[in-house]
Amino acid sequence: MFDDLPLTVDRTADEPLSVQVAAGLRSAATTGVLRSQDRLPSSRALAQRLGVSRTVIAAAYDQLHAEGWITGRTGSGTYLTTAPAKAPNRAVSVVATDRNPDLLDLFPGAPCVEAIDRAAWRRAWRTAADADPGVRKDRAGEPEFRAAIAEHLLRHRGLGAASDTDVIATAGTSSAVGELAAALLRPGDTVAIENPGYQRAVGAFRAAGIRALPVPVDSGGLRVDLLPSHIAAVYCTPAHQFPIGARMPAVRRVQLVEFARAAGIFVIEDDYDGELRYDTAPLPLLASMAPDVVVHLGTTSKILSPALGVGWLVAAPRITEAVLAHRYRTGTGPSPAGQRVLTELAGHGDLARHLRRLRRLLPPRRELLVSALRGRGLDVIGDDAGSYLVVPLPSAEAEARAVAAGRAAGLDLDGLTRHHLREPTEPATATPTEPHTFGVALGYTALDWSDLAVAAPRAAACLAGLDLR
Known part of the structure; x- marks a missing residue:
C-alpha cells in the first residue's frame, strides 16, 4: 500500500527535503490514507522510493517521533501512533416514500409479484442474456421491444401505433416525463397537473425548470373546466387517477382533447396501471382519440416489476423525434436489458397470461380489504381497478392519527396529504384545500395473501379509530 502513498519531494522548493517528507506523512495521517498502528516503510525503502538519502528520511522520522506521530518498536519497525478520530456517524435522512421493512406494506403503487410465473x-x-451484448444501444429502444409494445397496446389497451415511428422505449413514466419536459418545453413554461397527483411527475417537471400548476380533481378525475389558458401542456392519469382512483368519463375526455387542440398544447396521458381492470371494459385511451395531441405513457413497474426499469412512450412522430433528438444531445436512453426480458415474456405469451392471472387474483384481494373496511363502517372510493383503494377521512388530524395508529399496529399507510401539490418552499405540513383532501390510500398488491389477510382488519381498525391493544 505504501507505493500508493501521495508522497513527493520538490528539490527546487525552499523547504528542506526532510520537512517535506514529514509534512507529507502528517497529511496522509490526517486524511485517513494512513491509520493508527499502520507500519511505515523503513528509512532505506522510503529513501529509495523518493530518490533521497536515508539521512533525509531519518530526519523526517525523528521530527514526527518528537511530535508524537510515530513510534519505533525494536525488531519490528516504525508505526503510526496517532490519527484523527473517525468522523461521527450521521443519521441518514429518510424520505417519506422509503419503505420500512418491519411494517406490513399497504402503500399504493406496488406490483403483485406473487402473481409472476417464476x-x-x-x-x-436467461434468454435475454443469450443475446449479443451489443456495442451501441438504439436510442429509440430495441426494435423487437417496440414491436412487442405495439402489439401489447393494440390487444390490451385498444391503441394502434406504428412500432417504428410512434413507439419508443423509456426508463419508466417519471423518466419519460422528464424527457418530454426537456425536449418539448422551455424553462418557465407551465404544465397543468392533477391535484392531488403524482408527485414524481411534479418533481420531473420542476427539475426541468417547468412550473407544475395544480388543478383540482373530483370523482371524474381532472377538472377540465378549471384548466387555465396559459399552459403549455396537461399531465393526467385518466384511466385511474392517482391517488384518488377515479376514472375520467368519456364526455370529459372529449372536452380535454378539444381543449388541447384549441389551445395548441399537448396532453401527457400516464396509463401507469391501465391494464388492471376487473369490472368493465376500459374507456378509449386519450391517445386513441387524439394521437395528434396526446402522448401516451406506460410502464412495467405496476404490472410486472420495477426490476425491469422499462416503459414506453407513444406519440406522433414529431414528438418522438424531439425526444430522440434530446437523447442524442445528452447521451441518455433506457437500458436494453429490461426491454429484452419484456420482449421474451411477450413473445412467448407469458405477458398476456400474466395479465389474465392478475385479473383473477387482484379482485379477491380488493374484496378482502373492502369487506374489512366496510365492516367497520368506513367508506371506500375509487374505481374498481388498479392495485389500491382510498378511504376518505374528515380532517388532517384524522389522517395523521390513522397513519400513526397504523405504524403502531405494524402497518405502513399512505396519507393523501403528501400527494397534494405545493410550492417547493411551502412547508410539508401545509393544509391543502382541494376536494378529496384527506384520507388514506391502501395498496393490496405488495403483500402476499397471508400477510394481506392479517393487515386488512388491522388497517380497518386503525381507520375506524379503534384501540388495537
Whole structure:
C-alpha cells in the first residue's frame, strides 16, 4: 500500500527535503490514507522510493517521533501512533416514500409479484442474456421491444401505433416525463397537473425548470373546466387517477382533447396501471382519440416489476423525434436489458397470461380489504381497478392519527396529504384545500395473501379509530 502513498519531494522548493517528507506523512495521517498502528516503510525503502538519502528520511522520522506521530518498536519497525478520530456517524435522512421493512406494506403503487410465473420469469432473463451484448444501444429502444409494445397496446389497451415511428422505449413514466419536459418545453413554461397527483411527475417537471400548476380533481378525475389558458401542456392519469382512483368519463375526455387542440398544447396521458381492470371494459385511451395531441405513457413497474426499469412512450412522430433528438444531445436512453426480458415474456405469451392471472387474483384481494373496511363502517372510493383503494377521512388530524395508529399496529399507510401539490418552499405540513383532501390510500398488491389477510382488519381498525391493544 505504501507505493500508493501521495508522497513527493520538490528539490527546487525552499523547504528542506526532510520537512517535506514529514509534512507529507502528517497529511496522509490526517486524511485517513494512513491509520493508527499502520507500519511505515523503513528509512532505506522510503529513501529509495523518493530518490533521497536515508539521512533525509531519518530526519523526517525523528521530527514526527518528537511530535508524537510515530513510534519505533525494536525488531519490528516504525508505526503510526496517532490519527484523527473517525468522523461521527450521521443519521441518514429518510424520505417519506422509503419503505420500512418491519411494517406490513399497504402503500399504493406496488406490483403483485406473487402473481409472476417464476419459471417464465427466469426463462425470459436467461434468454435475454443469450443475446449479443451489443456495442451501441438504439436510442429509440430495441426494435423487437417496440414491436412487442405495439402489439401489447393494440390487444390490451385498444391503441394502434406504428412500432417504428410512434413507439419508443423509456426508463419508466417519471423518466419519460422528464424527457418530454426537456425536449418539448422551455424553462418557465407551465404544465397543468392533477391535484392531488403524482408527485414524481411534479418533481420531473420542476427539475426541468417547468412550473407544475395544480388543478383540482373530483370523482371524474381532472377538472377540465378549471384548466387555465396559459399552459403549455396537461399531465393526467385518466384511466385511474392517482391517488384518488377515479376514472375520467368519456364526455370529459372529449372536452380535454378539444381543449388541447384549441389551445395548441399537448396532453401527457400516464396509463401507469391501465391494464388492471376487473369490472368493465376500459374507456378509449386519450391517445386513441387524439394521437395528434396526446402522448401516451406506460410502464412495467405496476404490472410486472420495477426490476425491469422499462416503459414506453407513444406519440406522433414529431414528438418522438424531439425526444430522440434530446437523447442524442445528452447521451441518455433506457437500458436494453429490461426491454429484452419484456420482449421474451411477450413473445412467448407469458405477458398476456400474466395479465389474465392478475385479473383473477387482484379482485379477491380488493374484496378482502373492502369487506374489512366496510365492516367497520368506513367508506371506500375509487374505481374498481388498479392495485389500491382510498378511504376518505374528515380532517388532517384524522389522517395523521390513522397513519400513526397504523405504524403502531405494524402497518405502513399512505396519507393523501403528501400527494397534494405545493410550492417547493411551502412547508410539508401545509393544509391543502382541494376536494378529496384527506384520507388514506391502501395498496393490496405488495403483500402476499397471508400477510394481506392479517393487515386488512388491522388497517380497518386503525381507520375506524379503534384501540388495537
